[in-house]
Amino acid sequence: MSVEVHVLASGSDGNCTVVRYEGNALMIDSGLSFRATKSLMAVNGIDERELKGILVTHEHIDHIRSVQVVSKKLNLPIICNQNTFDASHFGDNPHVRISMMNPLGIIGVKVTALPTSHDAVEPCAYFVEAENKKVLVATDMGRVTCQIERALLDADVALVESNYDRDMLETGPYPYLLKRRIDSDKGHLCNITSGEIIKKTITDRRRKIFLAHLSKKNNTPDIARETVSNISGIRRMDLDCLEFKGDTRIIKM
Ligand SMILES: [Zn+2]
Numbered sequence: 001m002s003v004e005v006h007v008l009a010s011g012s013d014g015n016c017t018v019v020r021y022e023g024n025a026l027m028i029d030s031g032l033s034f035r036a037t038k039s040l041m042a043v044n045g046i047d048e049r050e051l052k053g054i055l056v057t058h059e060h061i062d063h064i065r066s067v068q069v070v071s072k073k074l075n076l077p078i079i080c081n082q083n084t085f086d087a088s089h090f091g092d093n094p095h096v097r098i099s100m101m102n103p104l105g106i107i108g109v110k111v112t113a114l115p116t117s118h119d120a121v122e123p124c125a126y127f128v129e130a131e132n133k134k135v136l137v138a139t140d141m142g143r144v145t146c147q148i149e150r151a152l153l154d155a156d157v158a159l160v161e162s163n164y165d166r167d168m169l170e171t172g173p174y175p176y177l178l179k180r181r182i183d184s185d186k187g188h189l190c191n192i193t194s195g196e197i198i199k200k201t202i203t204d205r206r207r208k209i210f211l212a213h214l215s216k217k218n219n220t221p222d223i224a225r226e227t228v229s230n231i232s233g234i235r236r237m238d239l240d241c242l243e244f245k246g247d248t249r250i251i252k253m
């Protein structure tokens with residue numbers, strides 16, 4: 001029995017990941033347009049009838065852009081905590097409530113919401129366990145919480161934020177206050193911190209690391225891989241990330 005992780009989009013333009021297990025699938029965030037989401041799913045061979053729910057991490061637009069449309073058109077429940085549901089104005093869409101650290105069973109997998117530190121009402125990462133395979137999707141975090149650190153020790157596949165390069169952010173075009181927000185405890189994870197937490201959680205277990213939510217303005221795939229590789233000791237070729245707009249990835253276990 002296999003678990004597949006499809007990274008359909010990752011970054012400020014939109015985030016969308018699909019975890020597939022035994023003919024069923026869960027979407028994590030739906031930050032692209034409905035059209036783009038449909039077409040990338042088709043490219044990746046995901047039948048929309050497989051989808052059984054959309055998990056939402058937090059209410060920022062790059063994560064929720066098409067959540068309501070996808071929910072309506074594909075008749076899917078939106079799975080998230082109450083605060084995120086309210087802040088996202090999801091209205092009368094079907095809602096399955098999940099609370100932090102309280103696992104939810106759906107489509108034969110166990111889903112746990114893990115608290116993250118980010119400027120949203122109740123942001124979280126998701127840890128999905130299917131049989132003995134464990135997937136972590138953890139982005140949009142200004143610092144690494146102990147729950148994320150523990151999940152990183154345990155994950156077989158981990159999408160970890162590597163949002164920005166410090167120098168590029170400082171010398172880049174963003175206004176001063178936005179730079180400070182990104183660099184804060186409630187902002188995003190830089191390449192160095194990402195490399196450090198990846199290194200700290202290396203064990204004997206095989207683990208696939210995918211660098212996620214790279215900034216378009218303040219990072220490049222090469223710099224992210226280079227920095228994380230130098231710090232963590234993981235070979236560059238073993239650190240994957242999306243390379244361009246419309247790029248997708250399928251990680252099979
Ligand atoms: Zn985001």
Ligand SMILES: [Zn+2]
Pocket residue numbers: 058060118120140
């Ligand atoms: Zn965010």
